[in-house]
Amino acid sequence: MSVGHHNGDVDLDDPRLTRFDLVREGARRDGVEIVHYAPRFPVPGSRREKRIVRSISLMFVIAGLAGLGFVVSYIAWPFHYKPGFNINKWFTPMLGITLGLTLVFLALAMITWGKKLLPEEIAVQDRHDQIPDHAERRLTGATMLNMADELGIARRPLLRRAALFGLLPVGAAAAAPLIGGLIKDPHNPDILEHTAWGKGIRLVRDDLTPIRPEDVSVGGQMTVFPGIPGGNTNDHADSPTLLIRLRDEDASKLRSAATKIPENADSMYGNLVAYSKICTHAGCPASLFEQQTNILLCPCHQSQFDITNNARPIFGPATRRLPMLPITVDDEGFLVAKSDYQQPVGPGFWERSSS
């Protein structure tokens, strides 16, 4: 440690030593010199001192009262949810106010005590334990090199290689179950390329009721799900689809635009069009439909898609159009899908073909 030369300067049994002399000597042996030490109140019991003691005591009392208030409100205050404005709504605020006041007043009392009552001091600690000791360094270095010599790693190449060969598989064996147990093949089944949609599957609402073409008003939109068990749950998080009925002029605009993309060419049913609701950028539901401009906005990163032009992205970070679900009506007159999406739905990934 940091001492040495101070040892023996002071005779600890000297009766003339005060307790503070011992404190100072102890600090000195720890490399700490107390260079300034003065009581805050040279004359004890002054008006100022009494005033500070009184205010600290008051803070402790307030803290205690607020703590009591916390316990009482925690036990006695009604807290169950009741609709409307009522006393139960004040349960959490009451806990916050009482506990907050307790702690804040405790803090003020302690800090005031430390700053106003404790003696003023300046102590200087030296850092000479932070200077590297070259002799120590040499001795430890030699010891470490000697370990390598004793093991003879340098002299015995066969042993070195054999040990390496023996240890590597052990490491891999430890890692294998950790990683191997988690691995899932994304292509078997090919979950990234397919959704729950398929030929003849009905478009249903969130309550699983099927939809007739006339159920969607002109310029209106509706979120639809595949009409299979659990089709509206998060088990089919890539299947939610936006069904939109366009105005006549917008529909004909889209029909002519759709002919340019083979898979979209015959996908609309009358003025109805169904786009994947899953944004091709980061997978949020692109659900803010601006009826007047026919723009679909994803609220997560503000990608915007032009509904009348195959839902191509026109602003924001998205790079791909929203895939269109080919739809028609079945014998009973309900809307159904003609097939699954012809494109992978949702955000891009490495293996995605660049079509």
Place this chain on the structure above:
Amino acid sequence: MKRRKFDLAELPEATAVQVDDRLQIASPLRRMFNKVFPDHWSFLLGEIALYSFIVLLLSGTFLALFYDPSMQETKYDGSFTPLRGIEVSQAYRSSLDLSFDVRGGLFLRQMHHWAALLFVAAIVVHMFRTFFTGAFRKPRELNWIIGVLLFWLAFLEGFAGYSLPDDALSGTGLRIASAIVLSIPIVGSWVATSLFGGEFPGHVILDRFYILHVFLIPGIILALIVVHLALLVKQKHTQWPGPGRTNSNVVGIRMFPAFSVKAGGFFMLVFGVIALLAGLFQINPIWLFGPYKAAVVSAASQPDWYVMFLDGSTRLMPAWELRFHLFGHGYTLPPVFWPTVVLPGILTMLPLFYPFIEARFTKDKAVHHLLQRPRDVPFRTALGCMAITFYLVLFISGGNDVIADKLKISLNAMTWAGRIGLLVLPPLAYYVAQRIALGLQQHDREVLAHGVETGIIRRDPDGRFYEVHQPLGPVDDHGHSELEYAGWVVPKKMNRIGALLPTLRGFFYPVESRTPDGHVPSDAPISPAPQHQEIGSGRS
């Protein structure tokens, strides 16, 4: 038999003797009591992080007793009537029960969330302090690296916790996270399906995030905090330059009792502020967001503040996608990859190695225990301001939809402003910060040479006006002092150099009276106020 006398007054000493007989702790204990802490407000920032972490551990343990990470669907039948009868996951249900049916549960949930926000914020501000004062220089590079790692661990920990309630916001966050993982070249889709146990969202992700959130990441954070503090004790604190302060000592107060009383009080203060926030300011009201449904999202869905800069970078990214043809198959590098994988990668690596990069450029291999004032290292201060500006543009862009909505600005204009601002503002900030630092430096030198402005205007017989300057040291014929800059605050106001008498204490009426020489009896003795004798013109 004589009854043994029990003397309560002797008990502490007797116990101490018994303990020391067995453990010999007298010497290490005294060394700990006597450890010297330098005093400055900026050293308290790291303490805020430490204390909020303690609050997180306490409140989190309570929450873990009631939370259930299962994604099994169930019917909600708790006391929050508006959601009754709705199919929700167990995770969401147990989070609602925590908020409405566990006594004090909502209070502790909000406390946990507020403490988490404060934890990351305190880490960030503490990092700024360490960076701008050069506290990361040799020998403290390792502790800086641990600090950077702690920031990212806190970030991950926060995100995992944000995902657990399975409300609409956490599900949306998870979905974006899955898209981020998917965007990684070659292994992305494998990592994503392995993480989620199949297709998003699957049924296992919350169980996995739960164990990460309550065990693995906090364990690593705790271990790193222990190392962080152990290194601090071993290497001792840095300190600001000042009278008696050198590169080979620490000047301050001893740990016990003065420092520990103040630090304990500060812990209570941090805890108390978190309690007030938790009770009075609603945070993450999951019952308003509703359960996560893959088809549902609302505008203004913002993540916690520390994730917002990544949201911003994702929003500002232009629609650039790389498409390749290799061996007859097409491949895609989605635009999400750059702002959410590459950018955080750079933002981790650059700060991690910054101490070594700077030392290489400045060719500074010395050991430093004295801090630098930001103005004295203009290039570093400017670099830091540049980085903060870059960060702020991203951060603001993370909420650009809300800003556009509230201020009735075009959303697209906000995005473009962010894109341009991200490139233009950081260099501008560099230039401005550097000029300000140099200006402050120059002003310090000026005051050292010419003295403090007194505000007294003197008119010479020939009609010229001067401002009278109070020199800080002996002057030559021109009224100039030859004082060297000491790396610390130069007094620039007259009352800083004792021109004003100390104030009398008392709130409504004075509780003390002055001594005949004008001093306050309870004051520490100070040197007498300088007389206005050595008046120079301040001009040569």
